Amino acid sequence: MGWTLMIHGGAGSMRRGQLAEADDAAGRAGLSAALEAGAAILRDGGSALDAVEAAVKVLEDDPAFNAGRGSVFTWDGRIECDAAIMDGRDRNAGAVAGVTATRHPVSLAREVMANSAHVLLSAAGADAFSKEHGLEQADQAWFAIPERRRQLDEMKARPEGAFDSGMKYG
Amino acid sequence: TVGAVAVDEAGHVAAATSTGGLTAKRWGRIGDSPLIGAGTYADDRAAAISCTGSGEHFIRLGLAHELCARLRLCGDELSIVEQDLIAELGRIGGKGGFIAVTPEGDARWAFNTPGMYRGRVSHDLEAQIAIF
Numbered sequence A: 001m002g003w004t005l006m007i008h009g010g011a012g013s014m015r016r017g018q019l020a021e022a023d024d025a026a027g028r029a030g031l032s033a034a035l036e037a038g039a040a041i042l043r044d045g046g047s048a049l050d051a052v053e054a055a056v057k058v059l060e061d062d063p064a065f066n067a068g069r070g071s072v073f074t075w076d077g078r079i080e081c082d083a084a085i086m087d088g089r090d091r092n093a094g095a096v097a098g099v100t101a102t103r104h105p106v107s108l109a110r111e112v113m114a115n116s117a118h119v120l121l122s123a124a125g126a127d128a129f130s131k132e133h134g135l136e137q138a139d140q141a142w143f144a145i146p147e148r149r150r151q152l153d154e155m156k157a158r159p160e161g162a163f164d165s166g167m168k169y170g
Numbered sequence B: 001t002v003g004a005v006a007v008d009e010a011g012h013v014a015a016a017t018s019t020g021g022l023t024a025k026r027w028g029r030i031g032d033s034p035l036i037g038a039g040t041y042a043d044d045r046a047a048a049i050s051c052t053g054s055g056e057h058f059i060r061l062g063l064a065h066e067l068c069a070r071l072r073l074c075g076d077e078l079s080i081v082e083q084d085l086i087a088e089l090g091r092i093g094g095k096g097g098f099i100a101v102t103p104e105g106d107a108r109w110a111f112n113t114p115g116m117y118r119g120r121v122s123h124d125l126e127a128q129i130a131i132f
Helices: A021-043 A048-061 A105-115 A123-132 A146-157 A165-169 B055-061 B063-074 B078-091
Strands: A004-009 A081-087 A092-099 A120-122 B002-007 B013-019 B040-042 B048-053 B096-101 B107-111 B118-122 B125-130
Touching: A004 A021, A004 A048, A004 B096, A004 B107, A021 A048, A021 B002, A021 B118, A021 B125, A048 A081, A048 A105, A048 B002, A048 B013, A081 A105, A081 B040, A092 A105, A092 A123, A092 B040, A105 A123, A105 B013, A120 A123, B002 B048, B002 B096, B013 B040, B013 B048, B040 B063, B048 B055, B048 B063, B055 B063, B055 B078, B063 B078, B063 B096, B078 B096, B078 B107, B107 B118
Parallel strands: A092 A120
Antiparallel strands: A004 B002, A004 B118, A081 A092, A081 B013, B002 B013, B040 B048, B048 B096, B096 B107, B118 B125
16 A cells, blocks of 8 residues: 645635746745655655644745745734644544634644544634643744735725635636 | 645545635634535545635535545545536535545545646655646
């Protein structure tokens, strides 16, 4: 039996011909790094669960992608992250929504799965759970990048576009 | 939104998804990513799946669980199920895509957008990266 890892990463514009060379390169570099992080685990006989967490953590740290560092802004100018993880062996699962201060939200989701009686924690409660369980914290400045702020300003300048499908999906 | 699915040497699958959501979201809006069964699902009897796109549509379809359920209950190939579901997503106005892998190692992506940042690697396949 072999192993396989697949990943996806939302990074903004996806129109062929409109994607800047630098953005294209940044996206590809991020994907490559994430693949390698997960593949290294699987290659050594590690678990699928560890591999998906490792791959997603790399993408969360990469400002090219809309997750973790590089997340988009809410209407109120905050960054709120969501994440989930699920283990196919026993359908154990964990998830968090609206968390604001955990560097790797996917690891917080795994902590919910592994060390709580619950599946989904949200907002301030999930932030508190994160601190109590010793997850690495990060302030809002860590997550924020100028391009996402510009996108928020653009969105607020045309409030009829309350749903950003035009911006994200062309 | 970012995500990963994997099957390991023991034939176990897992899925993970993470997102900052939608630009300018309000009212405490939550999309499909943290909802088990909508944007993320894994079941060794079927597959693991992670989704990206217009989350409200993935929630309405229960897409991640739906894919796994059809594989498990109908015995269809992943290629058939993914095409059915991407068509269904489009019919209700949804945009985006997903990645899925089965315990047997079948791995596929599907999307109805101009592109999707994606990659895959396996024990017998070098890393592949694609956007469009």
